[in-house]
């Protein structure tokens with residue numbers, strides 16, 4: 001039953017997000033932009049997001065779990081501020097908040113499954129690791145890179161909807177169009193393979209923090225987006241993250257499972273996120 005409700009929410013979030021992207025494109029409004037902080041809450045125009053020095057061919061609305069002033073001291077300062085939810089349609093904020101709650105619940109269940117698969121206690125990812133998880137929600141629109149007559153534009157770096165990267169937290173739930181194949185993941189042979197859309201499902205990516213926690217047993221998924229279809233593509237990506245101030249290091253169980261040597265130093269999640277956001281995902 002729970003999944004049934006989630007499924008309906010997936011569809012509704014998709015539908016509303018799609019209309020927002022279309023609205024934004026037609027009105028050319030940039031009223032959601034937050035210009036007064038280095039943080040990227042709100043609307044980003046096509047090409048404003050940069051991955052490894054190359055502008056991404058997408059536009060997006062970014063929302064974060066709210067960091068209230070002083071909540072995490074200096075660590076959280078760059079992320080302080082309210083989300084810029086679109087006011088039209090009027091139920092956008094409520095719907096997306098409900099969607100976030102459902103995704104958070106589902107992700108914590110997936111993390112419990114992963115804990116058991118690793119032979120660790122079911123709640124190993126809770127408490128001061130991810131008992132109070134941070135989250136990020138991105139509604140992303142990828143414009144068409146074909147000419148109207150279907151002829152392909154010259155292949156340049158700028159055709160890339162989103163350059164190759166790994167996500168920085170624990171898990172990502174990608175809610176993509178049913179009829180456009182654009183997301184690609186790199187497999188262990190170094191080949192790019194398409195993550196074919198399966199209606200009513202998420203693609204679930206592993207992020208950098210889960211790689212550290214598992215001492216590399218779970219690899220963070222290298223992925224990219226190339227929208228070669230003749231249609232505007234929409235994706236709603238939900239990022240499930242550790243506690244903002246969590247110091248993440250390999251779990252003892254995972255160090256033992258992977259040869260007894262810690263492969264990663266401890267990393268404070270919030271610091272990792274802020275460095276990514278402030279450098280516009282250069283790394």
Ligand SMILES: O=C(O)CCC(=O)C(=O)O
Nearest residue numbers: 138174176183225235237
């Ligand atoms: O659009 C997609 O399918 C994935 C987007 C993505 O990788 C990201 O926002 O980190």
Ligand SMILES: [Fe+2]
Nearest residue numbers: 165166167223
């Ligand atoms: Fe990603």
